[in-house]
Amino acid sequence: MQEYRVPTENKTDKVRRGLWVAFIVSASISIFLAFSSRKNPTYLPVESSPVFVDVTIPATNGVEPTLDNSRLLQTNADRPGFKALDLDQTIYILLTGLDKWDKNSESGAGLTDTIIVAFLDKSGGKAGLISIPRDTWVEVPDYGPYKINQAYMLGEAYGYPGGGPGILMETAGNLLDIEIDYYAQVDFQAFVVLVDAVDGVVVDVQEEIQVYPNANTKDVMQVLSPGEHLLPGDLALGYVRTRDTPEGDFGRTKRQQQLLIGLQEKIFSYEILPVLIPRMPGLYRDLTSNVETNLTLNQIITLAWVVKDINPQSIQTHVIKEPTVTADINDRNQYILVPDLDQIRKIWKDMQNISATPIPEPTQEITLEEYLAEENANLAVLNATSSPGLAGVTAEFLEEKGFQIGEVGNSNKFKDQTFIYDYSGKEHTVRALLSAMGYTENRLFYRSDPSVTADIVIVLGADWVQENPMDELE
Template sequence: MKNFFEKIKNALPKDRKTQIIVSVLVLLGLVGGIALGNFSSNFVAGMTIVNLPGVPVLPESTLDPNATPGAENGLPTATLQPILEIPEPWDGKSRVNILILGLDARDLEDKAPRTDTMILFTLDPVNLTAGMISIPRDLWVKIPGSDYGKINTAYSIGETYKLPGGGPALAVRTVEDLLGVPIQYYAQIDFEAFIKFVDHIEGVKVNVPYRMQLDIVGTQRSVWVDPGVVTLPGELALAYVRMRNTEGGDFDRAQRQQQVILAIRDRILDFNMMPTLIANANEIYADLSAGIRTNLTLQQTIQLAQKIFEVPRDQIKQAVIDGKYVNFGKSPTGLEILRPIPDKIRELRDEIFYGQTSSPSSSPQDIQAILQDEHANVEVRNASSSAGLAERTSEYLNGQGINVVEVTNASYQVYSRVTLYGSKPYTLRYLVDLLKITSSSNIIYAYDPAATVDIVVELGDDWAASNTLP
C-alpha cells in the first residue's frame, strides 16, 4: 500500500493547482462525497446518459415524456479559492476532524450564501476507525461572536463581515462549540463538481430502498427508480441526494448523502479509480468550472488518503443528528427550527468517535480536565434554608475545575434544579450526578439569547441535607 501511494504521489501533475484539486477530490470522494447537497450549474438538459459497466444504468426510456428538452438552469456557479489558510502539519497519529461544507443553491447569487450541507468526518489513524456525523441546517445554535441562529447562517455571517478565515472558519468554530471537538480541516466545493467527479469514476452504485422519482436539477426531466441496486451517473446521483419529499425530509436526505459518500469510496476501491483520476488530472480540472476552498495541503491530503484506504469498511461509523437529538420549535421570529439536546448530541458524538456513549477518560484527574476544557460558566443560587450553602458549594465546584462566575440567592425550594442554556453536557452531567437529581423535571433545557451563563444551579434543601461538603 505504501508503494502504491508513492507511485500516486510521483504520478501527480507538476502543476500545484491541479495537484491540490485532484488530491482533494480524491480525498473527498473517499470521505466526504464532495459536500453533497443542492448545487447550481449551467449544464444543458437532455444530455445523453452514458452507459456504465456493471449494474445497468437506468435506461433513457424512463425519462419523463413531458420533459422540455434543452431547458437550462440559469443560476450562477460560485467561484471559490483553492486555499484559504494552512493549519499545523499533521503528525500522522492524532485524530483528524474534517468539516465538509456545501452551499445552498438558492443563495449562490449572493456573495455570502448559507451552507446547505455540513458533515463532520473523523479519522482515528492509530485504531484505524472513522466516522461521519451529518448536521441539520436548521439546528438552532449560538454563533460565536453573534446571536443565536440556524447553524447554516454561520458561513454567511463569516463571509458578510469578512471575519478572519471567512465563512469556513466561523462554520468550523460553530460546529466545534456544538460538538465539543477541535476541527483541523475543512473542505468546501461547488456542487457541479459532484456531477463531474461521479461521472469520472463512472457512476456510483447504490441500493435504492423503495421506488422514487428523481428530479434532475436544472431540467424538467424526472427519472423513476425502482428498488434495488442501480448505478447512477452524476446528475442522477445528485438528484438522489437532493430529494427531500420523503417522510423524514432533511434527515432522510442526510442518510442518502452518507450512503452515496460510501458508495463513492467503494467505487474508487473496487475499480481502482485513483490512478485513473490522477492520470486524467488535467481533463478533470478542465471539466470542473468551480474551484475548491480548503486548508488541506497536498501532503496532508496524500497522508489522509493513505490512512483512509487502510480503514476497514465496517469501521466507518455513520450518524445523523435527527429527531432523536433535537426538539422541534420556532425561533423568536417564527422560523421552523431544531433545538439541540446537548447531552444527547454529545453522546452521539462519543459513540461515533470512541465507540461508547461517554468520554474514554474516567479517572478523577481526567474528569477534572474535561470540566476545565468545557469551560462552562456556572451560576450557583442558594434556594435552601441553609445559609452559606451556595458559597461552600461554589468553592468546592471551583476546586473540581468548574468555573463558577456568580453566587446568589433564590426563592426557596425543596429539590435542587439545574437549568442549561449552553452546550455543556459534561458539566451538566457532573452537576446532576453530584446533586443526585433524579427527576427530569428538575433538569431544564432553556433558550435565552441574553443569558450570561451556560448553567444555573439552584440548591434545594435536598442538597443541604445530603451533601458532605467541608
C-alpha cells in the first residue's frame, strides 16, 4: 500500500518557508491566471526581438489548451528576456512591488516600494531572501547615485536596456555583488486582488496603527488595535504601505513580510484552491495588466517544487537596516540610507552558507486511499484518439488505482498529447493521478467552467496509446 507522509512543521518552520515562497506563490498565481486565458499579446522567450502571439483560450469542456507554458508574461518588448533555468547553479530572483499610484510626473513610471532579492541553491538545499529599503542610496548604472526605488523610473524613462526591471536587476545585483537572473514584478493592485481572492489575510498587529485603505487619497482612515485582524485587500495594502510609525520604513518592511506570511499560509491551506479556481476568470481580468516576469510558467512551477522540498531551517531571511545603513540627508535635501557595502555583502554571503540541522522523519502516515476518499474527486476520461475503447480501458486502470470515474466518453477532436484539467483544486488526487499515469505537471492545467460537472477531466491523446503503464495496451 502506498503511503504519504504528513509534514510536521511548527510555526517557525512555516514562517521560514513562507517568507521565501509567499511572493513567488502570489506572483505565480497571478501569472498562471494570466497565462490561462490571456487575450493580450505575450512574448515568446527568444534571444532576438520578441514576436506577438495570440494565446486566447476559450472556456471549454476539457479540450486541449492553446497556451504555451514557455511564454513570458510581458507586454513590453524592452524587458529582460528568457533565461534557461540551471538548477545546478544558485538562482537569484528580484521580487518587486510596483506602486503605480506614486507615478513620476515626467516618465509616468511607478516607484518600486517593495524590493526583495531571493536566492535558491537546490544542490545545497538552501534558499533565502533579503529586503532592501526603498531609500537605500545606490549607484544606478549610467545615471549615478539615486535612491534604489528610483532606478525603475530611470530605466523606463530613458530607454535603459531591459527597461525598469533591467536597470533595477543590475542595481540590486551590484549592491549585493551578484548577477540577478530573473525578476517578478507585481503591482499593488494585484496584491489587493490576491488578498481579496483568498477572502482576506490574518495579521497579528503588534501596536496600534492608523491605516488608509486608499493610500492615494487618504480619505478614510481606520485604526487597527493590537491583536489579530482579518484584513481585506485594501486594508492589507494600507497596512503594508504606511510609514507613519516609530520604525518608519523599517517597520513597513517588517509588515510586508508579515503580510506575505499570512498570504502564503492562506494560499497553501487545503481548502483555498477550490475557492480560487471558480474565481479565475474574474481574477484574470483584474490581474493581467498588473503582473510581469521573465520566468515562464514552467520555470515557476519547477522552482515551487524545489522550494517545497527544502528544509525550512535552511531558508534565511534578512531586512537591511541600521547599522548596515546610516540615515542621512543628501545635497538634494532627500532622506536617504547610506549602505555599508562590505557588511551587507558579508551578511548576504553568510546567508547562503548557513546549513541547517536535519529534519526528523515524521511519524504520522496517511495512505493514498485515505487522501482520495477525503477529496472524493469525480473524474471524466475522454478518448481523443482513433483507438476504440481507450477511455474505457483507461478508466478501469484508474479505478483499480483507487480513483472514482464518473464519465467515460469521446472527445470532439483528435489530440496528439494527453492533458489533465483540474476544475476543483483536488490537490492530492491530481498528484496521485499524475504519478499513476507517469506524467509531470506540464500536462496539468487548471480551468474554471460551471458547465463541467467533473472535478478532473482527462483527455487521452495519441501519446497515451504509444506509451502508458497499462498492460492492456502493450
